[in-house]
Amino acid sequence: MRIKLEEFTHHDIHTLINWIDSPETLFLWTGTTFKFPLTYECISNYFNESETGLQSNKLFKAVDESGIMQGYIELSRIDSENKQACISRVIVGNPKIRNKGICKQMIGNILKIGFEEYSLHRIYLFVFEENISAIECYKKSGFRIEGLLRDSRYYEGKYINVYLMSIIDEKYNNKKN
Numbered sequence: 001m002r003i004k005l006e007e008f009t010h011h012d013i014h015t016l017i018n019w020i021d022s023p024e025t026l027f028l029w030t031g032t033t034f035k036f037p038l039t040y041e042c043i044s045n046y047f048n049e050s051e052t053g054l055q056s057n058k059l060f061k062a063v064d065e066s067g068i069m070q071g072y073i074e075l076s077r078i079d080s081e082n083k084q085a086c087i088s089r090v091i092v093g094n095p096k097i098r099n100k101g102i103c104k105q106m107i108g109n110i111l112k113i114g115f116e117e118y119s120l121h122r123i124y125l126f127v128f129e130e131n132i133s134a135i136e137c138y139k140k141s142g143f144r145i146e147g148l149l150r151d152s153r154y155y156e157g158k159y160i161n162v163y164l165m166s167i168i169d170e171k172y173n174n175k176k177n
Helices: 010-019 023-030 040-051 102-117 132-140 169-176
Strands: 004-007 058-063 069-079 084-092 122-128 144-155 158-168
Touching: 004 102, 010 040, 010 069, 023 084, 040 058, 058 102, 069 102, 084 102, 102 122, 102 132, 102 169, 122 132, 122 144, 132 158, 158 169
Parallel strands: 084 122
Antiparallel strands: 004 058, 058 069, 069 084, 122 158, 144 158
């Protein structure tokens, strides 16, 4: 399955909400940004803030050859002065197609946008230490672990460690060639 990124629109909100079927899925997707159950109004407000420039976020849907939305990803905290941005809120919607290379394609596409369209120098992300498959995907895409944020998030009565990972344009260009 080939994936490409397209701009996320209001029409895509219901599909995204349907993927978030539990508090655990929501937490893995957004940390503590949103509360369960996820609502149309909540995502719509977030979308509108991103669209109007109140936040420096670009929201994308990952679509297959048939145009069906299979995932969601953001390039957020875009900082043109320091030429960096953060990849956030990455999800492959259908659990049956997870761990099949969809996320790696999404990451490759967002890196291309960040480095080639926005001329960024550094792209970083945060990932829960327990999310082994995501960490492996990011490593295969050229990311390196920069640090560990110990006990960074509190969820269901326990603290969770978070890795900070990044890739710089030089590493991306070497991997691309």
